[in-house]
Amino acid sequence: MKSINSVQMITAKTPFAANSSEARPIAIRSSYPIIITSLEQNIWQELERKIAHSLERLCCQRLLDSTVLLLHKLITNLVKTMHRHAFQQAIEGDLGLNVASRNSVFNELLQNELVMHGDRNIEQFCKENNFQIMLTFPEEKDTLIQIEYPISCDDSAYLDNKLARAIGFVLSKQTHDKYSPGYSAARIVRNIAEHHLYQSQTGHSQLLTCAEESDKAQVIFSKLGYSIIVFSSAGDILAISPTILNNLKLEVSPVSAHTLAGIIPSHFYNDVLWGLALELQNGLFENYRTRIRLPHDDSLSILFNISGYRHHDMTIHTMWQIVSLDHKATDTLAEGSILNEARVHNITRNYVPQLVEQKAREIVRLGGNALPNEECQLAVLFCDIAGFTTYVENNEKEESVIHTLNLILGRITKAVKQHEGVIDKFMGDCVMALFKEPYKAVLAALDIHKHSHDFNSLRMRASKDLLLLRIGIHWGKVVIGNVGASGRLDWTTIGDVVNTAARLEKSCCPGAILISEELHEAIAQIDHTEISFSKRFYLKLKGKRNKQAVRYVQITSQPLLHDIFITRSRA
Helix, strand or coil, X not given: CCCHHHCCCCCCCCCCCCXXXXXXXXXXXXXXXXXXXXXXXXXXXXXXXXHHHHHHHCCCHHHHHHHHHHHHHHHHHHXXXXXXXXXXXXXXXXXXXXCCCCHHHHHHHHHHHHHHHCCHHHHHHHHHCCCCEEEECCXXXXXXXXXXXXXXXXXHHHCCHHHHHHCCEXXXXXXXXXXXXXXXXXXEEECHHHHHHXXXXXXXXXXXXXXXXXXXXXXXXXXXXXXXXXXXXXXXXXXXXXXXXXXXXXXXXXXXXXXXXXXXXXXXHHHHHHHHHHHCHHXXXXXXXXXXXXXXXXXXXXXXXXXXXECXXXXXXXXXXXXXXXXXXXXXXXXXXXXXXXXXXXXXXXXXXXXXXHXXXXXXXXXXXXXXXXXXXXXXXXXXXXXXXXXXXXXXXXXXXXXXXXXXXXXXXXXXXXXXXXXXXXXXXXXXXXXXXXXXXXXXXXXXXXXXXXXXXXXXXXXXXXXXXEEEEEEEEEEEEEEEECCEEEEEEECHHHHHHHHHHHHCCCCEXXXXXXXXXXXXXXXXXXXXXXXXXXECCCCCCCCEEEEEEEECCXXXXXXXXXXXXXX
């Protein structure tokens, strides 16, 4: 069998002509559709905006997060199924292999392809053969979205109908013949009848009486398998629920309480009985976790979540709930107090790139558990301190180099955040920042230089060396993805745009801002009377075959400096 690397993903026969008049599905559109051929496309922000508009029209804006989650799961299922069928067609067409009946072999080939190349080869095949998912938002009563997809994805289109119904929608398959051969369509429609029925039954929120609240709490308590343990201040078990003894496969008898007291980890007694319950106000504590190994099978364990309080007689009343059984998939379920975990997070979060934390929160909101690779248009800004190495050698005994560096980097960070950018990384005295809007990258750069001017004015008065900044900015398509190994990953931005921005910064004169012509063209239509640009000129950048067209940027009110900079650059 040929290696998977030998599969030419774009040579298989197309099921219908890509340039034919029937190549695209026909649909009712209120605006341009969203076309999806890969999960790495940067479509989620635009999709969320359109969903928000449709939900506003349907008067159910509060459902935004749950609807985005529904669409994310649905689209993910469709794209993965589409890619699976596309890869199968490519394998069978190029290698002459019949893999339909050899599922394990096919799965291995597909996994190898995804590990080696991501989905870019499969995406290219989909584009060549007009396999795509198309989302449109008809301005029609009760309709949220219409999804058109290859017929081979039919089964995947209805996997999340349960979630749709839970939030008052229904997935409805479209049976009319408005779609191209080989395509199906489904609509997500507001289930108005069911929604109104629920509203008519409830009318308004019910306020529970104390007795009703107590009854419901008892039901919840029994359903969720909570257990009670009362400890003395010395750590003896005074009272215990039979439930926890059953969970730990201990005999339900008072004697078993002594056995349980011996297998509860010592850190629980130290942290809770003589720690949290004594230190915290009123002795209240919540969400402490401890793992207990079963006394008759040391290979199995139960992770418990514990909350409780200190009674006025100094006894400790605790409520135990099972978080997970045995050791499977529990490495990330930390033992100890969640308060301690929060403290650790507060220490480490400033070391985690802002881009990673933002994207991680978005992924979790969409029900995911890993950061994906994605392509998008970004402005990449590099900024460093000219001659900083020499400055360190000459001044490390006279002033705090770290304090000075952090002061400069702090002002750079503030300007980046103020203009809706994110810091990708710090590299010594160099900063790499990312902006979705190219114009805002220029505004941030101008703010950075304003801060730099003020900072150096103070240093000049103190007869200290000036620390001039160089900034280079480029605009274009980048890939944001996972770089590294399983034990240590960076989710960072890579590509020619990043390399070019770094080269621009190195070629920039100290105290100036150098941008690419691509960035200038991207913001050319914006009214920027307060900003002036130099004439276009060309630089030979390291590692680049062709010369790069560039311009200097400055505030219009400043003296005209670009001629000086250009002269220096050519020198």
